[in-house]
Structures are given as structure tokens and as C-alpha cells.
Amino acid sequence: MEKTITALREREIPFAEGVSAERLTTFGSGGRVRCVISPRSVEELRFALKVLSDRRVPSRVIGGGSNVLLPDQGYNGALLSLACFDLLQARGCEVSVGSGVKMPLFAARMAQTGLCGAEFLCGIPGVMGGGVITNAGAFGGMLSDLLTEVTFLSAEGEVVRLPASCLTFGYHSAVLPRGATVLSMKMRLAQGDSASIKARMREMMNKRLSSQPHERSAGSVFRKTGNTPAAIYIEQTGLKGKRIGGALLSAKHCNFIVNEGSATTQEYYALAELVRERVAALCGVRLDYEVERICSPTKS
Numbered sequence: 001m002e003k004t005i006t007a008l009r010e011r012e013i014p015f016a017e018g019v020s021a022e023r024l025t026t027f028g029s030g031g032r033v034r035c036v037i038s039p040r041s042v043e044e045l046r047f048a049l050k051v052l053s054d055r056r057v058p059s060r061v062i063g064g065g066s067n068v069l070l071p072d073q074g075y076n077g078a079l080l081s082l083a084c085f086d087l088l089q090a091r092g093c094e095v096s097v098g099s100g101v102k103m104p105l106f107a108a109r110m111a112q113t114g115l116c117g118a119e120f121l122c123g124i125p126g127v128m129g130g131g132v133i134t135n136a137g138a139f140g141g142m143l144s145d146l147l148t149e150v151t152f153l154s155a156e157g158e159v160v161r162l163p164a165s166c167l168t169f170g171y172h173s174a175v176l177p178r179g180a181t182v183l184s185m186k187m188r189l190a191q192g193d194s195a196s197i198k199a200r201m202r203e204m205m206n207k208r209l210s211s212q213p214h215e216r217s218a219g220s221v222f223r224k225t226g227n228t229p230a231a232i233y234i235e236q237t238g239l240k241g242k243r244i245g246g247a248l249l250s251a252k253h254c255n256f257i258v259n260e261g262s263a264t265t266q267e268y269y270a271l272a273e274l275v276r277e278r279v280a281a282l283c284g285v286r287l288d289y290e291v292e293r294i295c296s297p298t299k300s
């Protein structure tokens with residue numbers, strides 16, 4: 001890792017060492033991350049990825065950290081943040097957006113511009129790049145409904161533009177070529193009236209605020225099974241309000257585990273596994289995780 005750090009320093013690519021995972025994910029658990037790199041351009045990103053790959057340093061892209069949990073023992077590798085990829089440009093109904101733009105900010109800017117269709121993104125606390133990878137969706141809308149093109153950096157370091165129709169999107173999932181880093185995307189929205197778009201967004205936010213916990217969380221713990229929300233099964237376990245360490249199964253929405261302040265990733269999973277076992281025993285259903293667990297690399 002030291003040689004990687006030296007290479008980044010020489011190339012003047014912004015990075016931070018020993019970053020607390022608490023700042024990187026919405027749940028806020030986990031140990032320190034050895035290095036967080038924040039490239040400002042495709043060239044810097046390409047350089048950083050090459051150095052990491054040449055030196056076999058484990059690395060991951062992190063967006064808003066709202067669908068991932070980091071290991072308690074720390075991440076002995078590099079996380080790449082594309083926060084600087086913050087282009088946001090509308091030409092008529094065609095919109096170009098960088099991966100680092102926060103989804104709620106995007107929704108608000110579209111509302112301001114009088115473009116409709118992106119309202120459902122207003123309460124999803126990730127960034128657009130993470131949104132593509134997870135095909136973020138809510139209130140019947142999905143990011144893939146809006147996408148016309150996705151630009152990514154391939155594992156080989158090539159900038160590739162693909163029509164969205166060439167990619168496969170599913171429920172909270174997308175299939176991109178292995179090792180692809182999403183750089184930006186194009187979307188088509190529709191002309192609308194700014195005031196009514198904002199009113200719809202307020203309505204969606206109110207629904208969220210009244211049905212979801214306000215404490216730190218990583219969103220839904222489990223995916224739907226078929227069309228059945230995981231909460232329907234979890235309700236039957238009687239585990240609402242169950243606490244393991246600082247992790248609490250929300251009484252407001254039982255498919256959310258909230259961080260009461262000092263929860264560890266291990267506590268989160270101990271609670272989630274308890275829920276899973278009870279659901280399997282009571283309902284005969286095996287719940288799949290929505291949240292992604294980033295594991296600690298064994299070497300760097």
C-alpha cells in the first residue's frame with residue numbers, strides 16, 4: 001500500500017488515509033478504511049485503478065454508502081469515491097449526470113427545472129452511480145426507466161458508452177461488465193410543471209418520513225420475496241424492537257435495522273441473521289439481503 005500512496009501523492013490525486021467507516025456509510029458502523037481516493041477526472045481514476053491493480057491492492061468504488069456495510073476490523077485496501085464526478089446538465093428533456101451527484105439533489109434540480117419523472121429519487125440517500133448499480137427505485141419508479149445511456153470505465157481502462165437498452169436491469173439490480181466503474185449517465189425526462197413536481201416530491205417525502213425510521217440505517221435489510229415485502233414476514237416473528245448491542249430492529253419499519261449510536265457491523269448481522277432464522281422457521285421463506293456486506297481484504 002505504501003507504494004500506492006507514494007504514486008498517488010506524486011500524481012497529486014486527492015486521498016485520505018485511515019478514514020473512519022462511520023463517515024462513509026449511512027449506517028455508520030465499521031473500522032477504519034486504509035485509504036479513500038477521490039479522483040477528480042477520468043484520467044486520475046484510470047491512474048488510481050491501474051496503480052491499485054498493479055500493486056494488487058484490494059479496492060472498491062463507494063457511492064453514498066447507503067446500501068453497504070464495512071467490516072468492523074477495518075478495510076485494508078482502498079475505496080474510490082467519485083464525489084467529484086458531479087456534472088449535471090439538462091438540454092431540453094435530455095439530462096447528463098455524473099456518478100457523484102446525490103440522488104435527492106438530482107431530483108430537486110429536476111423539479112426546479114420543470115422536468116418530471118425523477119421525483120421518486122428524492123428520498124434515496126445515495127449517489128447516481130450507486131443508483132445505477134442498485135437500480136434504485138421507489139413509489140413504482142426505477143432509475144432504469146429514465147436511463148438512455150450509461151458511460152463507464154471498463155476494467156481494461158477504456159471509457160465505454162452503452163445504450164441503457166443494452167444493459168440488463170432488474171429489481172434493485174443491474175448487470176454491468178465485470179469491474180465497470182460508472183462515470184456518468186444520460187436520462188430522458190418529461191416536461192412538467194415545477195410546482196406540481198415539487199408537490200409530488202413533498203408527498204413522497206411525507207410518506208417516507210411517516211413510515212420509515214429517522215435514525216441511521218442502511219435502508220431495507222432484505223429484498224422482496226416475489227412480490228411480498230420482507231416486512232410482511234418479519235412482522236410475524238415478533239422481533240420488532242429487538243436489540244443486539246447498538247443495532248435495533250425498528251419498531252416503525254421492521255425491515256430496517258437502525259444504529260442507536262455505537263452499533264457494529266457484527267451486531268447488525270447478528271440481528272439480521274436472527275430475523276432470517278425466525279422467518280425461515282415460521283414462514284418457510286429464506287430472505288435475501290438487500291444490503292451488501294463489504295468484506296475485509298486479507299492482504300494489501
Ligand SMILES: Cc1cc2nc3c(=O)[nH]c(=O)nc-3n(C[C@H](O)[C@H](O)[C@H](O)COP(=O)(O)OP(=O)(O)OC[C@H]3O[C@@H](n4cnc5c(N)ncnc54)[C@H](O)[C@@H]3O)c2cc1C
Pocket residue numbers: 026060061062063064065066067068082099123124125126127128129130131132133134135136137138172180181182183217218219220292
Ligand atoms: C434511509 C434509506 C432509505 C432508502 N430507500 C431506498 C429506496 O426507496 N429505494 C432504493 O432503491 N434504495 C433505497 N435505499 C438503499 C440505497 O440508498 C440505494 O441502494 C442506493 O441506490 C445506493 O446508492 P449509494 O450511492 O449509496 O451506493 P453504495 O451503497 O455506496 O454502493 C452500492 C454498490 O454500488 C457500487 N457502486 C457505487 N458507485 C459505483 C460506481 N460509480 N461504479 C460502480 N460501482 C459503484 C458499490 O461498490 C456497491 O457495490 C435506502 C437507503 C437508506 C439508508
